[in-house]
Amino acid sequence: MIKNIVFDLGKVLIKFDPERYLIDLGYNGEKTKRIIKAIFNSREWIELDRGTINEKEAADKMVEYDPDLAEEIRDVMIRWYDILSVKEDTLEILRMIDKNRFNLFVLSNFHKKAFSYINNKFVFLDYFDGIVISADINYIKPEPEIYDILLYRYNLKAEETLFIDYFVINLIAAEKVGIKTIHFRDSKALKEKLLNLGIIGVKSNG
Numbered sequence: 001m002i003k004n005i006v007f008d009l010g011k012v013l014i015k016f017d018p019e020r021y022l023i024d025l026g027y028n029g030e031k032t033k034r035i036i037k038a039i040f041n042s043r044e045w046i047e048l049d050r051g052t053i054n055e056k057e058a059a060d061k062m063v064e065y066d067p068d069l070a071e072e073i074r075d076v077m078i079r080w081y082d083i084l085s086v087k088e089d090t091l092e093i094l095r096m097i098d099k100n101r102f103n104l105f106v107l108s109n110f111h112k113k114a115f116s117y118i119n120n121k122f123v124f125l126d127y128f129d130g131i132v133i134s135a136d137i138n139y140i141k142p143e144p145e146i147y148d149i150l151l152y153r154y155n156l157k158a159e160e161t162l163f164i165d166y167f168v169i170n171l172i173a174a175e176k177v178g179i180k181t182i183h184f185r186d187s188k189a190l191k192e193k194l195l196n197l198g199i200i201g202v203k204s205n206g
Helices: 018-024 029-038 043-050 055-065 067-083 088-096 112-121 123-127 144-153 168-176 187-196
Strands: 004-007 103-108 130-133 161-165 180-183
Touching (some): 018 067, 103 144, 168 180, 180 187
């Protein structure tokens, strides 16, 4: 029986589309690709998720990858939080889950400053009974330790826990420790799966 429902943040509850953001800033196709490679596809971006470097250190290293874009890289690193907004359709589903029946948690790879930003800006995080953020514990999905920490910290049984994530690799790792999973593709498909599992009801409106 499922008692605990765990949500990822990025691409599940939070919109995260760097390419669209850079286009909106006016960067052309080739420059957009170079900035994405230097920032969002860099090893430093992962280390920010892990909490082992700060944003200034990361930006300095990213500039080394493409010095001709130093100004653009530093500008994007200062303003990239503007990418983050709530996925209202998924938030609606979150509100439909009966908190008297299920415990709600977050397990997400997230930078410290970025999480502080959304925590201060968006009230939906108040829905959750517990939150595990990678940068706070120096482990990232899909490393097994991060799932163990979630289960241990909140005294959860893996077989009673359902995890919703966008990235399949993170779901595979969760399943290895016994956690049930749903691959998030879009809110419509998620709603159908939760309906089928009896986690939300047809007439539920939160």
